[in-house]
Amino acid sequence: MRAETSVAPALSAVAPARRWARERLVEAGVEPARLEVLVLLVSELVTNAVAHADPPVTLRVDVDDVRTRVEVTDGAREDPVLRNPPPSALGGRGVMFVDRLSSSWGTTPEEGGVAVKAVWFELRHDDVPADLARFAPQA
Template identity: 35%
Template sequence: MRAPRRSRRRAARATYLLPQAETSARWARHLTTTFLTRGCGGGVSGDQVKDATLVVSELVTNATRHGHSGCRLRLHVDPGLVTVEVEDDSPICPRLCSPLETDESGRGIVMVRELTQHFAVRCGPGGGKTVQAVLAAS
């Protein structure tokens, strides 16, 4: 007699190239929602989809606006985790300090850090950087 087989979800990945354009963040939100709800094989909660979409929007906006380049969006789903990576060509790291009450911008990275279990910025050898945010299951 055989033991019943447990189905194990495999990791799913997607990579998208986005231009330096005002519409890139909107397109990234659409791609993220579609991938997490249909393309990765399931296992992603509705809260993770919402949080990941918000994180992607902020990171892609920063990459295209402040990085002065297009960007590469990578999504990786493991059981219980969604990893978002946005890579751009700019060597300038995002501002990681808390904004003052009078600042008109600068709250996005603070929000991303609050929504994620892990947040990191890695500088690449060619001068660009990758911003990584990992969201855990709620």
């Protein structure tokens, strides 16, 4: 399953993007433990794009037999920065969550469109962080 949607360049667009992604992931049959991790990470990528990047912002979800890949494209040339903020910091943890909870992540240049780069992550279907798996709803 592959799907994409445009995201308005405003923080108010994060919740609708998260809901859209959840609906697509449920339709694709993603299991509950992975679903919660994926939705959290979608929220982090979309928040970063609308808060720090330039429009247009597009959210893509691609689920196959092996993994789920999420991409957020935007018009900014700067790559996200992995930070390790102190506990007292109010922000700066989004990329850290993506780094620690996904199977892999990175950025790629976008070719031939208005967007400049895609920030992406993948979560293999056999890879659920143990700390989060215990919080998943039981089937």
